[in-house]
Amino acid sequence: MxxxxxxxxxxxxxxxxxxxxxxxxxxxxxxxxxxxxxxxxxxxxxxxxxxxxxxxxxxxxxxxxxxxxxxxxxxxxxxxxxxxxxxxxxxMFPKVKKLKNVTVAKKKWHSQKELEKDYHNNPNIVKTAFGYLDRTKATYAVRMINTNNILPGEYDLSNALRGRLAGVRVNGSFSGISSFGRGARSVFTRSGTPAIYDIDGQIFTEFPNFLDVQSIERIAVISSLFGTMRYGSFGRGGVVVINTKAGVRPPTDKNGFVIDRARLRNNIYEGDALTQENMAKNEPEYLKALTRSNSFEEAKSTFESNFDRYSFSPYFILDSYRYFYDRWGKEEFADSIIEDAYASLDNHPVHLKSLAYIYEAQGRFDKAYDTYRDVFILRPQYAQSYLDLANSNRSIKNVKRAAVLYVRYFHLLNRGLIQSDSSTFSGMIKRDFGNLLAVENIDKISKSIKKKDFAQDENLENTRLVFEWSNSEAEFELQFVNSDNRHYTWKHNLRENPLVIEKEKEHGYSSTEYFIDDLSEGPWQVNVNYLGNKSLTPTYLKATVYYDYGTKAQRKEIKVFKLGLKNVNQELFSLQKGNLIAAR
Incomplete structure (x- = not known):
């Protein structure tokens, strides 16, 4: 009751x-x-x-x-x-107009695309979180160190910086482990406030102990108030910009110009996506410290030493929970992390959805249901809330309650209380309801619902991929590579598909689906290029793969990925003969 x-x-x-x-x-x-x-x-x-x-x-x-x-x-x-x-x-993007009889004169300034092309050939260019910067064109001082100025075998970043640039002061020394609070290493450029670090476009406020000095391509120090203004109050002590060799490596042709492989007419995949193992090098320092732990007790001690500093961050909470549950299998301790810090997640549907994704990937469907229910209460007007809660009920084997939610959604749709999306989402939720009716045994449904209206298409392919993302502001590109090494890219960004994103926001959903019809002919690979979410925060992407879709043998696998590093094509997983293989 x-x-x-x-x-x-x-x-x-x-x-x-x-x-x-x-x-x-x-x-x-x-x-x-x-x-x-x-x-x-x-x-x-x-x-x-x-x-x-x-x-x-x-x-x-x-x-x-x-x-x-x-x-x-x-x-x-x-x-x-x-x-x-x-x-x-x-x-924003310039309007493109075709003009006749126009002579274009060579301009003295360079666009971001031109700077990107020249990056590998011009040691004066550095990549920041706000784009490429040519220090010779800047109206303020930018001091730089290049890779050939770093001694072979150097392992201490403070040594690479100390005494090398005028006005730059480095406090503290290498201790072999990450250090926080008093005694921590810091860089000062103009005042008593330590500088922050812009590493391959990611902002860090702590000294990057995790960084491999030999992987550094360029270092730029910006101390000017005008130069650091775009970083807001965080940059009041100056900014140390660091480009690594792996972080800025656009594909180039024989002339050194950037090649956009996604737009090549022959759409041949060149195998340029980074593996998850390589992507892990860009994880936050606290997660790197946890990963280095050799025992649960050591990891617990590392977590506790970082808790006061990072407990305000929902991503620290989610990362820590996931680490202790997945790495050490400490369910009780992992759950206590969520319970003790729930205030940083509660009443925030984006963070709650991220947690629900993680629960599902772990097979903890009861907890996922409770979390999706909280999201539903916060966002009852979102179409995605109905789909998530209905599918979550189905995961905990409460198919009748799932059917009630589907019926309720279509009832509100027919009454005009929920707007209809005639393309993506309506097709997805209708397909999910039809699949529920076809695969599960449900005796009674609403008289207003006719089963024939939701009958499954017999021509549907047998492998279905559903992608959902926690932050509806997220922009990314999904790349599907078939067994012939040819790819198709779906561009989910304001520049390429503004109407699609506006429709998603208007109706309240953040999901899409794809079907693969020739998995038996060879493996498929799925990659993603994360473009950001209009703030310097990660986005969680959930991928659900349904095998033998629409049959009694139907089964699913769920994988969750935290997208943080921008503008880098990275591997998600591959599919081969009914099996999902997560990228390593």
Whole structure:
């Protein structure tokens, strides 16, 4: 009776959605450079803000509002505000027009694409979190060290920096392990505030003890207030920009120019995706320290020493929980991490969805259900909430409750209380409901639902891939490589598919699906290139693979990936003869 009441409460709360205005901040950029005088409007309400000389802006908006970014000569960008929207770093793109009888003169400045092409040939260029920077063109001082200035065998980054650049002071010495708090190593460039570290586009506030000095390609130190302004208050002590050899390595042709392999006409996959093992080198320092532990007790001690410093971060909590559960099988201790720090996850649907993904990948479907239920309460108006909770019920073998949720969704859809998406999502949820009716034994369903309307397509291929992402602002490219080594790339970003993303935000879903019809002819590989989520935070991607889809032998595997490093094609998994092989 209690379960039925809970479900009734969940279903009824869909009409109780309240919007509250909150502040949104961010930076508007064009190819990594700040863009000023951009008008930011709330659709149908007029202009409410404008970006300053550094591209920064602030606007007060409510959930559901449509923010419109516009500037003469640039393509307008539209972004719908969500309940968790607090930061929106927006990249704008020039309008492309075909002009006749126009003579183009050589320009003195270089675009980001040109700087990217010249990176490997010009030692004065460094890659930052905000794009490429040529120190010879900058209006402020940028001091640099290149790989040929680093001694062979050098292992201590503080030695590589100490005494090499004017005005740069390094405190502390190498101790063999990560150190925090007092006595920790720090770099100072202009004041008593330590500098931060921009490593291959990722921002770190602690000295990067984890970094292999021999892997460094370039180091740039920016101390100018103007030069560090885009980093906000974090950069008040200066910024040490570090490019590694693996972190900045765009494919080049014989002339040294960057090749965009995804756009080659013959779409041949060149095997350039990084493995998960290589990607692990870019994990946060606390996770590297945990991974180095040789025993549970050592790992526990490392976790406890880092807890006070990182406990505010939901990603520290999720990483630590996942590590202790997966690596050491310490279920009770892992669960205590979530319980003790639940305040950093509670009432935040993005973090809760990430946790639910992890639970599912671990086969802890009961906990995943409880978490999806919390998300449903927070987001009853989202179409994805119905699909997640229905499928979660199915995972815990409560197929009747799953059917009730499907029926309720289509009832609200027919009543016009939920908007219909005639393309992606409606097809997915209809297919899931039809699959439930075909595979499971359900005696009774609503009289308003006719089973024939949800009958499965007999021509469906037998391997179904469903991808879901925790943050609906996430932009990425999924690459599917078949047995002939040819690939197809689905581009999920505002530049390539703005209407798709707007539709997702409007209806409240963050998922897509693909079918593979020739898995028997050879293996397939799936890669991803993460482009960010308009803030410097990771996104969790869940991949569910259904084998023998639509038959009584149907089964599924779930893998979850934390996407953090941007603009790098990385392996996710491969499929071969009904088996999912996670990339190593």
């Amino acid at each position: 209690k379960n039925n009441c809970t479900l009734f409460t969940l279903l009824c709360c869909c009409s109780l959605v309240f919007s509250q205005q909150h502040s949104i901040t961010g930076t508007v950029m064009d190819e990594g450079a700040p863009l000023s005088d951009v008008d930011i409007k709330i659709a149908n309400q007029g202009m409410v803000s404008q970006s300053d000389n550094h591209g920064r802006y602030q606007v007060d908006a409510s959930e559901g509002d449509l923010l419109v970014y516009s500037k003469q000569g640039m393509e307008p960008i539209e972004i719908r505000v969500e309940d968790v929207t607090r930061t929106l770093n927006v990249e």
